[in-house]
Every structure is written in structure tokens, then in C-alpha cells.
Amino acid sequence: MTIKIAPSILSADFAHLGAQVAAVEAGGAEYLHIDVMDGHFVPNITIGPLVVAALRERSQMVFDTHLMIENPDRYIPDFIRAGSDLITVHQEACAHLHRTLSLIKEKGARAGVALNPATPWQSLACVLDMVDLVLVMSVNPGFGGQKFINSALTKIEDLARCRQERGLAFEIQVDGGVNRTTAPQVVQAGADVLVAGSALFGAPAPQAEVACLRAAALT
Numbered sequence: 001m002t003i004k005i006a007p008s009i010l011s012a013d014f015a016h017l018g019a020q021v022a023a024v025e026a027g028g029a030e031y032l033h034i035d036v037m038d039g040h041f042v043p044n045i046t047i048g049p050l051v052v053a054a055l056r057e058r059s060q061m062v063f064d065t066h067l068m069i070e071n072p073d074r075y076i077p078d079f080i081r082a083g084s085d086l087i088t089v090h091q092e093a094c095a096h097l098h099r100t101l102s103l104i105k106e107k108g109a110r111a112g113v114a115l116n117p118a119t120p121w122q123s124l125a126c127v128l129d130m131v132d133l134v135l136v137m138s139v140n141p142g143f144g145g146q147k148f149i150n151s152a153l154t155k156i157e158d159l160a161r162c163r164q165e166r167g168l169a170f171e172i173q174v175d176g177g178v179n180r181t182t183a184p185q186v187v188q189a190g191a192d193v194l195v196a197g198s199a200l201f202g203a204p205a206p207q208a209e210v211a212c213l214r215a216a217a218l219t
């Protein structure tokens with residue numbers, strides 16, 4: 001079995017962002033998870049397309065941009081122009097989810113959709129055949145370093161079963177509270193991509209920790 005590791009830069013040292021990104025890339029991380037927050041959809045404000053463009057010049061990783069913002073259609077083209085390979089929007093922030101996912105693809109990126117802990121996976125039934133990734137939030141979005149919410153495991157299992165039954169190929173990503181202890185459970189449940197912020201950037205050596213987390217996840 002193979003899994004992908006997606007370090008979340010939310011927990012990186014922003015004064016040394018370039019070096020921190022280079023470290024996790026050298027450690028073998030496949031995706032770079034970029035958390036965009038607007039102070040409306042979630043109670044925090046983070047980064048915009050300028051930061052994505054600056055990092056794009058320094059990294060070959062898949063840029064995985066997690067938009068925790070209202071009205072994402074307005075900013076999707078900017079984030080793709082800045083270098084995002086994959087754009088994930090929140091189901092809860094999209095009144096016209098099919099249109100938003102179509103826009104992401106039309107502009108040339110892979111399309112993902114995220115579910116808050118309280119949102120049932122069945123709400124995606126009509127769009128699962130057009131998404132490249134489903135992001136299961138295992139914390140309420142807004143901050144790094146929160147505790148893993150266990151009900152995410154059942155949601156991952158249900159999505160993995162539905163994917164198999166319908167013969168679909170979207171990736172299942174998990175975000176929030178993923179560490180050496182919770183990673184094996186999420187992989188067992190059927191997740192393919194593990195987002196980790198504090199577990200990687202809070203470790204003494206983030207570069208080495210990428211492989212440690214991967215090894216722990218596969219035990």
C-alpha cells in the first residue's frame with residue numbers, strides 16, 4: 001500500500017518558510033498542504049496567492065491548496081495562476097458546488113472537496129464522480145494542533161466503500177490531529193493522503209519526521 005504525506009505549512013515557522021518547505025520536500029513529502037483562511041468561513045486569517053507563487057519557484061511538490069473561505073469562486077483562478085495543482089473547497093461554503101468544482105477543472109487544476117466533522121459524506125453523492133479528492137476534516141477547521149475527532153474514521157470507511165462500489169478513483173485525504181498515533185487508524189480506514197501540521201513542523205527534525213510518520217502510518 002502507498003500513502004502520500006502532505007505537510008501543512010500552517011504549523012511551519014513563517015519566518016523561515018522557504019527552508020521549512022525545502023526540508024519536508026527533501027524528507028520525501030509528496031504534497032504541500034496550504035491552508036487558506038479568510039476570517040469569515042473560519043475564525044482565523046492566513047495566506048494568499050502571493051505566498052503560493054513565492055513557494056512555487058522553490059518546490060516541485062504537488063501544491064494542495066485547502067480553501068477555508070467563503071465565496072471561493074472569486075479566488076480560485078488566482079490560486080491556480082499562483083501555482084496550485086489541486087484546489088479543495090468546502091462543501092459548506094459552496095451554494096453551487098457542481099459549478100465551483102467545474103470552475104476548478106476548467107482553469108486546469110485537480111478538484112477536491114472538504115467536509116467538516118458535522119457534514120455527512122452522503123451530501124457529496126452527486127459530485128463524487130467529478131472530484132479528484134475528498135478531504136475528511138478530523139478537526140473543526142481554523143487552527144493547527146487540535147485533537148483528532150474519532151467519527152472521521154467511520155466517514156473515511158464509508159467513503160472508501162462507496163468509492164469501491166461505484167468504481168471511482170478519488171483520493172481520500174484526512175486533515176487534523178494526524179500524528180504517529182492516529183495515522184495507522186486513518187490508513188486502516190482507507191485514507192490515501194495524510195495532512196500533518198504540528199506533528200511534522202513541531203518535531204525536532206521535520207525532514208526526518210516525514211519518513212517516521214509514513215512508517216508509523218503503515219504499521
Ligand code: DX5
Binds near residue numbers: 066139140144199
Ligand atoms: C486546520 C487545517 C489543517 C491544520 C492541521 O483547519 O486545515 O491543515 O494545519 O494541523 P494539525 O496537523 O496540527 O492538526
Ligand code: ZN
Binds near residue numbers: 175195
Ligand atoms: Zn488543511
